[in-house]
Amino acid sequence: MSRAIVISIDSLFTSDINHIKDLPNFKKILEGSSIVKNIDCVYPTLTYPCHTSIITGVYPDKHGISHNEKLMPETNSPDWYWYSKDIRTETIIDIAKENNLKTSTILWPVTGGCNSDYNIAEIWTKTKDEDPFQVFNDSCTKELMEKIYPKHSHIIKWNTEPHLDEFGVCCAEDIIREYKPDIMFIHLAYLDHTRHKYGLMNDKVISSFEKYDEWLGRLINALDEAEVYNYTNFIILGDHGQLEVDKVVCPNIILRENNLIELDKDGNLIDFKAIFKSAGKSAHLIIKDSDNRVEIDKIVSEMINDNVLGIERIINKEELKTQHRLDCEAEFVIEGCEGVAFSNSYVGDIVKKVDNTNYKYSLATHGHLPSKGDKPPFIAKGPDIKENTIIDGGNLVDEAPTIMKIFNIEMKDIDGKVLKILK
Structure with a gap:
């Protein structure tokens, strides 16, 4: 009879528990819950690598999602890693299906075209004026596109928040009532967007918690109406922290000035020998032409000595693999x-x-080393969860095996281990 709903609140910090603990629906889940504080994330601390580690139990060197966005330097609107085919390893969704569990995924990153029974993928169009139907239809469960998407698609306003999250919660309510999935994953990004725009902690952030409490209450009500609430384990988690930003540095301009990037007269990219791909608080240097390696190494070495550029350190390919997976x-x-x-x-x-x-x-962003700044929590409450257990420290890769253990399923060949919060 075990069930689970996993609610990812993008950019939820452990310290945010102090702000949500007295809100009525969060209070219902937090009282008597088990909490793992200050979860160590993956590098870079971006939503898509983090969420893929959450549902695979492995680090990015194994699952293959190293960034939110694909390398498409010719456009300001690159494709994101929307599709599950880009994940190199098995996911919780795959394993649950193999064990005859009904699964649902709502706005969960990298789930376009996945084999979830009831999937509404996180995806959006190239421009805000396009009709989103086609990209959703190509990525989501056909039955939901026929029965549920039309009811709520008017809420979507491209990728803006809280509209996309509101659409997701509406879909989740209907899916719970009609299909009663054994395990549901839902990703809500309003808090993350708010912190990006207004900073780490302010009135806008506080008011977003109230919206999350409303959404949580609606999910609780849907589970109650479906007569599965008493059997459901709640998991509320975050994926990464954020840090404040005072200035933005453009290292590609230095590469362009050294003839490693070629632009047309309108400033559009023609070609490159080396290029930086921003990950927010970090940036990936991709070298297209290895014949220029000595020159590139020299330029990058000079950049780190320029205090104006604010480069803390350079991490080479071997260090990325061995130290940061x-x-x-x-x-x-x-x-x-x-x-x-x-x-x-x-x-x-x-x-x-x-x-x-x-x-x-x-104004605030992430993509930084996991050792920096605030870290997310892993909050669990339900019939299969110990009561009032507090643990300080864990890893994102521990979350998948812990969730699967609720169903007495052991994940194999992974990097994580089961957190000690289960009965």
Whole structure:
């Protein structure tokens, strides 16, 4: 009879528990719950690598999702890693299906086209004026596209929040009532968007917690109406922290000035020999032409000695693999100093002001080393969870095997271990 609903609150910090504990629906879950504080994330601390580790139990060097976005330097709107085919390893969804559990995924990253029984993928169109139907239809469960998507699609306003989350919660309510999945994963990004735009902690952030409490109450009510609430284990988790940004640095301008990036007369990319791909508080250096390696190494070495650029350290490919379990297309990663984020810009000033048009270099952002800043919690409450157990420290890769253990399923060949919060 065991069931679970996993609610990911993007950018939820352990310290946020102090702000949500007295809200009525959070209070219902938090009282008597088990909490693992200060979960260590993966590098880079971006939503898609983190969420893929959450549902695979392995680090990015194994699952293959090293960034939110694909390398498409010719456009300002690159594709994200929306589709499950990009994950190299088995996921909780696969394992649950193999064990005859009914699964549902709602706005969970990297689930487009996955084999969840009831899937509403996180995806959006290239531009805000396009009809989102086709991208959802190509990514989601056909039955839901026929029965549930039409009821709520009017809520969607491209990828803006809280509209996308509201759409997801509406879909989740219907799916719970009609299909009663054994395990549901839902990802809600409003808090993350709010922190990007307004900073780590302010009135806007506090009011977003109240919206989350409303959404939680609606999910609780749907479970109650479906007569499965008493059998359901609640998991509420975060994926990464955030850090404040004071200035935005554009390392690609330096590469362009050294003839490693070629632009047309309008500033559009023609070709590159090396290019930086921003991950917010860090940036990946991709080298296309290895013949220029000596020159590139020299330029990057000079960059770290320029205090204006705010580069804290350079992490080479071997260090990425051995120290941070990241195996990707980058030859180097540059990590920003306090207050520094990195832009993909090719033109203009090398140092720019904060820009809220992009999450990577807004007022607060992430993509930093997991050792920095606030860390997320893993909160669990339900019939299969110990009561009032507090643990300080765990890893994102521990979350998948812990969730599966609720169903007495052991995951094999993974990096994580079961957290000691289960009965």
